Amino acid sequence: MLEIRDVHKTFNAGTINEKKALSGVNLTLNDGDFVTVIGGNGAGKSTLLNMITGVYPVDKGSIILDGNDITKLPEHKRAKLLGRVFQDPMTGTSAGMQIDENLAIAARRGKFRSLLPGVTKKEREEFKTLLKKLDLGLENRLSSKVGLLSGGQRQAVTLLMASMQNPKLLLLDEHTAALDPQTAAKVLALTEEIVSEAKITTLMITHNMKDAIRLGNRLIMMNNGQIIYDISGEEKKNLKVSDLMELFAKASSGEFANDRMLLS
């Protein structure tokens, strides 16, 4: 499904700000895997996602998705295989465009765009059915600008957009971190529903250890640009937050004592 082979990435190489973000990451995802990713700030979680999506080029290594080597493919060309939800609810949608227009843009991900109508009547009906599932009353606001929605509503719409077109891989980058607890829970429940319904292979970064344990069939922990822990199946189900804390402490030898993860 997804194969990451020995990927390296260093930012600002050769300067005083040099930062080794990834140093030799190897990861293989199987079809239908739902993997949660945890790790301290600067562990390389987001960089890993950005390497998969092509936001920056890799220094070394290769990324193979569904049999295609996408290592050198530009970001917009990989997009047809990927669904993405960002940490910032503002990033996933175009604020100045209507809800139906945003959804229509996602519905054309990976397709050739022509001078045909940007949204068709038939699509609007389909979008209504999709939005109804969110239970946020958005099905009656198709023509509203997305900028008028709340962060949680925007994140829910982004999730819908990301899961359109049956992506090979869904990438969630702390997509509930900027939401209040109640909204976060709702968006997370929606995530579970969408992922299990369409059986999309998913990689989800989270800072919430309970979520990381509860959700998915596999958990990986990153530290210093490497995957230091990879656990799945029964073993993962039996994990406790305290186990993870211990691992963390060991891996970072106490440096994370004041990390925000302690709070969760």
Next chain:
Amino acid sequence: MLNFLSSLPTPVAQGMIWGVMAIGVYVTYKVLDLADLTVDGSFATGGAVLVVLTTSGVNLYLAMVIAFIAGCIAGLVTGILHTKFGIPAILSGILTQLALYSVNLRIMGGKANTAISWRNYDLLVSSRTDVIYETILVCVIFIAVLIGILYWFFGTEIGHAIRSTGCNPAMSRANGINTNTCKVLGLVLSNGIVALSGALLSQFQGFADVNMGRGAIVIGLAAVIIGEVIFGKIFRNFALRLVSVVIGAIIYYIVITIVLKFGLRTDDLKLFSALVVALFLGIPYWKSKIHFTKKEGGNKQNA
């Protein structure tokens, strides 16, 4: 007063022609969120191409089409400088604009200006007072068709991609949109429209001048901003927003006519224009500052 009213049709016609140019500016400045300074050059290119072609016997309408294409090429150059050379948009525009000065002189055979007389050619628009109402009618039709086409275009799949690129590039790329291609397309379209406006103005004033586009971006911005300040709250529809841009340009030219009547020297006009635009650009910023001090921590919605 009567004297003033009777002199109104001319600035109205002038404002409409510059309104076409302002629509071009709207495409880059508002839709794509880029400040494109190419327009100062491509405006004159449009005028130069039209006058030179028409005076050498080419059909006027064909000359308009070629002027449009010439503007598109200017936009393409800026687009390539921006996306392939990695030069910031503003600087890319300045480079093209500078280069166009030489190109425009070449087009006009080394002369700084070339005349085209209504006596010898059947022109679309003219500043002569006896045909000023026909001119206004032609402008109205021209603008209506242009806005109609743009309204349709920005509702298509490609149009959506361009709007989304201006709105949120990260989201656009995540949804498979090549944002660089979209920026180039927007710049091409915008400068084509600007060149059309230049082609109209050269007919209106009866000559093309290598300096006719100097400060065009400022007039375009003035029209966009005036239109937005006055109609921003009522006109939400895209087509109506373009109409408000044209009205903004008309208001701008009426104001210019008034201040000239009150004794402002034509030499000081560009200083005046720059001040007006600086003021209108500053107002929203100052407003947001006052807003912030009033409401502690009021968050700015990017709607």
